[in-house]
Amino acid sequence: MSELQGLFNADGKLAIIANVGTLIEPTTAAQYLNGTAKLPAQLFSHLDQQVEWQTGLSSASAATGWGGRLADLLTSFNNVETISMSISLAGTNSFQVGNRVFEFQVSPNGAIGLTGFGGRNGQMRYQAVQDLLDLPHQNLFEAEFAKITNRAIKNNALLTSGLAGVTVQTRFPANSTLSDQLRMIAKIIAARQVLGMRRQIFFCSVNGYDTHSNELQTQTNLLSELSECMSAFYQATKELDISDRVTLFTASDFGRTFQSNGSGADHAWGSHAFVLGGSVRGGRIYGAYPTLALRGPDDIGEGRWVPTTSVDQYSATLAKWFGISSQTDLTTVLPNIGRFATSDIGFLNQLPAPGP
Numbered sequence: 001m002s003e004l005q006g007l008f009n010a011d012g013k014l015a016i017i018a019n020v021g022t023l024i025e026p027t028t029a030a031q032y033l034n035g036t037a038k039l040p041a042q043l044f045s046h047l048d049q050q051v052e053w054q055t056g057l058s059s060a061s062a063a064t065g066w067g068g069r070l071a072d073l074l075t076s077f078n079n080v081e082t083i084s085m086s087i088s089l090a091g092t093n094s095f096q097v098g099n100r101v102f103e104f105q106v107s108p109n110g111a112i113g114l115t116g117f118g119g120r121n122g123q124m125r126y127q128a129v130q131d132l133l134d135l136p137h138q139n140l141f142e143a144e145f146a147k148i149t150n151r152a153i154k155n156n157a158l159l160t161s162g163l164a165g166v167t168v169q170t171r172f173p174a175n176s177t178l179s180d181q182l183r184m185i186a187k188i189i190a191a192r193q194v195l196g197m198r199r200q201i202f203f204c205s206v207n208g209y210d211t212h213s214n215e216l217q218t219q220t221n222l223l224s225e226l227s228e229c230m231s232a233f234y235q236a237t238k239e240l241d242i243s244d245r246v247t248l249f250t251a252s253d254f255g256r257t258f259q260s261n262g263s264g265a266d267h268a269w270g271s272h273a274f275v276l277g278g279s280v281r282g283g284r285i286y287g288a289y290p291t292l293a294l295r296g297p298d299d300i301g302e303g304r305w306v307p308t309t310s311v312d313q314y315s316a317t318l319a320k321w322f323g324i325s326s327q328t329d330l331t332t333v334l335p336n337i338g339r340f341a342t343s344d345i346g347f348l349n350q351l352p353a354p355g356p
Contacts, residue, residue: 003230004231004274007231013278014280015274015284015286016272016273016286018272018286018287018308019307019309020273020310020311021270021307022043023058023307023311024039025038027307028306029298032306037306040052049254050094050253053095053252054093056312062094064098066095068097069098070201071084071101084101087103088203089106089181089203089204089205106188108181110160132146162194170232173225173229199322209222212265213263237277244277244279246277246278247348249273254268255272258302259303268303269300281346281348286309312337312343313343315334316334317343317348319334
């Protein structure tokens with residue numbers, strides 16, 4: 001990960017958050033081992049832990065994500081007639097679901113519009129579909145379907161128009177789905193003034209980290225890709241002269257066991273995360289790094305570490321940088337943050353005042 005090494009050491013724009021994970025409340029290895037700890041639901045389940053990371057709730061199911069709740073509070077920064085401030089390059093997710101703001105799904109190639117309306121009668125067919133959507137619908141499902149589809153058609157037109165002529169010169173790695181997603185995010189950011197956007201939340205995703213086997217080679221490839229793609233994205237934000245206004249952060253479900261299963265590692269708990277951007281107080285590891293020893297003070301079995309920093313604290317630091325008031329709105333975004341000693345781990349400088 002030579003690119004990230006340079007951003008950590010020389011540039012000081014990359015921070016590492018050590019041993020972070022889902023927690024209901026501060027928990028020790030001793031409490032876990034003696035059975036007194038309150039544990040997150042379905043602790044070692046990929047799907048459940050991903051949802052808990054994205055919703056900011058480890059003790060109960062949630063209809064919204066912490067990114068969605070954040071967007072609900074801050075969407076007024078943007079032009080009300082523009083696209084959603086929450087844009088996903090990786091399909092449906094829990095993170096961006098709000099009560100008022102919903103994620104707009106796009107592809108690495110741009111907006112996903114309706115197809116099949118070419119040819120001589122294409123415009124007539126398109127108008128027929130639009131007329132059907134505009135009809136009054138008594139059935140609630142039909143009404144909601146029409147509403148969502150109309151919103152998607154409008155967003156498609158707005159984004160396609162906004163991206164017209166937008167170029168980002170920074171070279172991104174080839175043959176990488178993560179690279180393609182981050183490149184499109186950079187282009188959408190470049191179109192922010194045309195779109196009337198001052199606050200945006202993006203979601204992208206990469207798979208393959210469930211390394212039960214062939215771990216050394218798999219992680220070599222995955223971590224090289226991650227390093228190259230994150231570095232390219234940061235360089236793109238510098239090209240656009242907004243590096244201090246954009247923060248990239250990683251999130252997963254859990255780490256891997258320190259003990260090998262023979263050729264890989266199994267599901268663990270506390271993990272490490274990267275935060276990159278011009279506002280990052282980088283060159284440092286935040287939180288408590290675990291003792292990497294089987295049957296050591298942090299091991300609850302097979303080299304699984306109890307998180308010493310909660311997802312709530314990690315997320316709260318990001319949310320406050322993004323503009324949330326710690327006095328009035330932080331508990332709306334992260335209801336359980338009051339259970340932890342601090343809501344700001346300190347890895348971000350204050351975001352500049354909202355601007356174009």
